[in-house]
Amino acid sequence: MKKTKLGMTFLFVISFMISALNIGAENVNAATGNQGYAIYRDGVFFNSTDHAGFMNKPDTNSYTNPIIHHSGNGYVNFDTYTGFLANNTFKGVYRPNGTVSSTNRDTFVATARTLQTEQISYNLMFQVNYTDFEVGSYVSPDEVTEMRCDGVVEYVYEWNNFKVYGNSTNWDVSKATLANKDEHRATQVTPRSQRNYLTLVQTSKP
Incomplete structure (x- = not known):
């Protein structure tokens, strides 16, 4: 059954808080360094193109498995x-455009960690693939x-209402319509072009 973004976002934050309490290493609303960035x-x-990933931890030196991606x-x-x-050659750390708070970044991380638990396979043609469509609903x-690898980034940000790529009508890759899905096919956006729709944070190793 499709879920609203509001309900799922609440569940992600609760899950993140529980995770933080269990590991005793992170607090909710406490994203630091490059955590939550692409x-x-x-x-x-x-x-001819790039590979995209997502920073699960603040940096790549101090933590085990600091990255979430689809290889x-x-x-x-x-x-x-x-x-x-x-x-290969590292190309940079990027964030969504606009004001991004530590609370936003915590929610990004919670969403990415949820994707990691779902055993999601690879698809070359579409950033995000699914089979169930329901008018006015979103793909949880x-x-x-x-x-795809860039689909992980696009989904994390757009599920949380930060636009990355797409026209004014069909930009949200998490919205369950054929038009939104088609807007994010491989002939429209790639990991390399996706970078152009984000804000560069740094080019050095995170």
């Missing part, structure tokens, strides 16, 4: 910086069947 490296399809194999999962880079993480 990262990119080159080297995909003969370097193209298996499912959306945690990884190391070395695993993400795969002997448990309803996503497949994703």
